Amino acid sequence: MGRAGHSFGLLRRNRDFAALWGAELFSTLGDRVHRVALAALVYRLTGSLTETGIAFVATALPDLLFGLAAGSFVDRWDRRRAMIVSNLLRVPAVVLIPVVAHIHLWLVYLILFWVNTLALVFRPAKTALLPSIVKSDELHAANSLNGIMENTADVLGYPLGGILVSTASVWFGSEQGLAAAFIFDGLMFVVSALCIASIRPRGAPPERDAVTSSIWHDMREGVAFTWRQPLVRANTAVMLLGPLTLGATFPLLVGYAWEVLGGGEWEYSMLGTGISVGSILAGFWLTSLSSVRTGLSVVVGLVVMGLGVMGTAMVSHLWLAVALMAISGMGSMMVLVPSVTLVQRHTPDRLLGRVFAVRSTLIFAAMIITNAVGGVAGERFGVRESLFFCGSALVALVLLASVFPSVRASDTPPMLADEPQVAMDEA
Template sequence: MFALLRRRDFALVWTASLISATGDWVLFIGLPIYVYQLTGSTLATSAMFVAELVPQIALGSVAGVFVDRWDRKRTMVVANLVLTVALLPLAFVRSADLVWIVYVVAFTESLLARFLRPAEAAMLPRLVEKRDLVAANSLGAFAANTARLVGPTVGGIVAGLYGLGAVAAVDSATFLIAAVLVTVVRTSGAPDRAGIVDVSAVAAGRMRACWHEWVDGLALVTRSRTIRVLFGLAALSSLGEGSFGVLFVVWVNRVIGGTALELGWFMTAQAVGGLVGGLVIVRITRGMSPRQVLGVASVAFGLLDALLFVSPLIRPEIVVSLVVIGIVGIAGVAFMAGFNAILQTSVDDAYRGRVFGAIFATMAVLRLASTVIAGVLGGIVSPIPLLIAMQSGSYVVLGLAALGLLPREAGRERENLLREPA
């Protein structure tokens, strides 16, 4: 798997993603801690998360239109450079009455990420061969989990010792380094736009053309069974993950009898599992199609989660639960690798930005909905049955649906996705 890093352009983009993702986790941990210390208000802290969520819901799929119109490499470079500058105003937040700057910066960073992340995902199939997409996505998961493991620790230390300005400086520097790395990539990022814009749309002007392309991108959901199924699978995943974010905290407190310390142990154990998964998943899944990887990994993820939730009732030692969630992390890497590989090979290059953007937006909406539902039910029902039903159940159903509904060969419908010119 790591042999892919010998490919110069893939290695550059992968390293850029690793560095910037580490910076994101530094900010993600350091920023809410600092806001809460500054204001003493949970409402003020939660408002920061709302500011980050709004662009995901409102603009996720729309941003994908521009990702498909613009050069993906240039989009990544410009977004990283703008983020380098956009974070610097955080250095001026020294009192509670200036906390509004945090909200503006959080909104701006999330907005630019709507362009950056789909551009990265859409660019990947140009950097590796089709047969290497599962391995490439596994390496991406390895980078994400490395960032998740290192970033929070660095963020907490930097915020505690040097304040918000230092946190912003660290994250800003990571975006600058990422921009430099992507700049020297030689592979073209220009999207293949052949046949996707009809004459009437172009004649009507740029705004109408953008609207037309956005609708055309969303129409892929109705024109392709594969994309419809993938949207459904993403929805199930988001419903599970949104509920997990709320209910797992309750589970740690009520079932384990733990505090924030124990919650941190579980998050670290899952990240370590993700690192291991990034290293071994290609070997484990050798000979399997992306559909099989996605389906088997999803079912395994759900069943392992169920085992995790009931494990304290069988063996109360916390180390048992930590080992189980570590194995869950391995299954999670396989799930994402299989899902992304199918999506990347099933969508034509001209549409990838819009489809990734639409899926990210859909997932954000459903994650918010399931978070609210879990928050209401969590005060009424025990966390164990809720977690099994909403998190474990979602992934088991997801896996069975993937195995039963997705085509055996990824990309088989791709030739039917291009819209006929008007």
């Protein structure tokens, strides 16, 4: 516990990291309330898992279309200001969602597309900003703390979303209950932007006059680095197995909450809470470690995720399902923290936004396919059957991939700040 306590001391010692941590806490809290409200809104209006899947596709589609370009802009812009603008522009959009839903559902999909296009800037900018406000040897602790924070927001946000939607719906009517949740999300974006405004990262943003390469060149450079750096390439490939198989669980868990558990917003929010509790427990464990064997942690984490989903498919009791989703959440943290730290250590600062954008684009491309397939599969083959298939497919594919030494490889000493091109020449 001593090392974990030292890691948490980073929040006290580093004011800028504490501000970034708080910004993400508020933003994530609003997002989880938003997810519960969105699932309830679409399912109440349509009763269709296919339509629910389309809503998740609209959420992920911008990453496929614009993700690479967003990473290039993040590396050109002041990352702190980009995050502030991204947050503030999303406020009016999320507040409008329950208003336009009763005009036509496709207007909701368009707004979700816009909101998540703006999020394309926020996500890689946040991860790329971190090495400029914490030391290299503190990155593992910082990423663990970020994971704990995000999942703490899940633990608070999912139940809050369920309570907010359910209670406000009883008091004011179903439409006002959903509107209250989306307004809360907008307020959280404002608070997050205020936190980011207080950050003062080390070093200056790149000179605009020095940026002479084209966006296309920047995008190609980010893809080339991801492909040529062996550790980053192997980690990216095995990480993709998660969204390729478990991306379908987003719409399936909506059907699971309403159909298998016979509930609604509360049951759905509890499933998300279970994932988050497991992630927090794993985050504390990771924070207590001085180092992690990245390849082994990712492989074991993905297998644990798959087993948790398989177990959930086999039960129909809420708290058993929550416990099994917690196991899956523990696995997800074992994948996320070592993977993010590896990329931050082995990628030059000028390429961080692009490399994280490449990975995000690939992940969301996989999720677009499986989100759509998950909704259709749940209606055609059954929710529980589809969940079990997703979990077992992940376990089988990960075990097959672990045969390759590069997948099981441990991390190596981090790249020095003055060695930006070493990995580019390894091919």
